[in-house]
Amino acid sequence: EVQLVESGGGLVKPGGSLRLSCAASGFTFSNYNMNWVRQAPGKGLEWVSSISNSGSYIYYTDSVKGRFTISRDNTKNSLYVQMNSLRAEDTAVYYCARDRVGLEFDYWGQGTLVTVSS
Amino acid sequence: SSELTQDPAVSVALGQTVRITCQGDSLGNYYASWYQQKPGQAPVLVIYGKNHRPSGIPDRFSGSRSGNTASLTITGAQAEDEADYYCNSRDSSGNQVLFGGGTKLTVL
Numbered sequence: 001e002v003q004l005v006e007s008g009g010g011l012v013k014p015g016g017s018l019r020l021s022c023a024a025s026g027f028t029f030s031n032y033n034m035n036w037v038r039q040a041p042g043k044g045l046e047w048v049s050s051i052s053n054s055g056s057y058i059y060y061t062d063s064v065k066g067r068f069t070i071s072r073d074n075t076k077n078s079l080y081v082q083m084n085s086l087r088a089e090d091t092a093v094y095y096c097a098r099d100r101v102g103l104e105f106d107y108w109g110q111g112t113l114v115t116v117s118s
Numbered sequence: 119s120s121e122l123t124q125d126p127a128v129s130v131a132l133g134q135t136v137r138i139t140c141q142g143d144s145l146g147n148y149y150a151s152w153y154q155q156k157p158g159q160a161p162v163l164v165i166y167g168k169n170h171r172p173s174g175i176p177d178r179f180s181g182s183r184s185g186n187t188a189s190l191t192i193t194g195a196q197a198e199d200e201a202d203y204y205c206n207s208r209d210s211s212g213n214q215v216l217f218g219g220g221t222k223l224t225v226l
Contacts, residue, residue: 037161045217045220046217050215059214061214095160097161102166103206106172108161109160
């Protein structure tokens with residue numbers, strides 16, 4: 001059974017940092033591109049970042065470029081995002097999502113809430 | 119444009135057919151995927167590619183595309199289909215992901 005379990009969310013002050021993790025199981029992690037998608041309270045889905053299966057190709061939405069860094073460790077079946085210089089508008093539930101192929105997100109974690117507030 | 123546009127809300131009578139649309143320039147080149155999200159839950163992929171359903175998705179869900187508009191059709195809507203529906207696709211560059219703003223489906 002495919003499982004994605006996010007962790008690392010919490011309350012952080014503006015300008016602070018947080019590292020989210022996503023533990024994957026039930027599939028060959030190194031075969032799949034992975035993504036972070038977020039959802040602000042009461043709002044729609046917003047793609048944050050993608051990383052290819054080998055980690056060679058990385059993309060970000062414009063609003064997080066230079067502040068967020070996506071990475072993965074295929075030996076640990078884990079996906080990460082390091083979030084720096086956090087802003088109030090980064091407050092959201094952050095989901096990791098597997099890319100079936102072609103940006104079709106076939107499995108999602110349950111999400112972890114990040115709250116940026118003083 | 120670098121947007122996918124969806125109607126904010128749509129309603130359908132129980133057992134009837136409803137179409138949810140997603141408009142965007144990139145849809146002329148790329149297929150949309152569709153996701154169902156119920157309150158407090160993670161999104162679920164319901165349609166991908168030309169018109170493919172993941173395992174476990176009922177066949178009342180179908181997808182299509184015409185020009186720059188992708189559509190999700192639910193034929194014979196059920197009460198459990200009441201949810202938010204999102205489309206996604208690539209942007210014009212092909213490297214970034216776009217999500218539509220979502221459509222809240224109410225089953226009457």
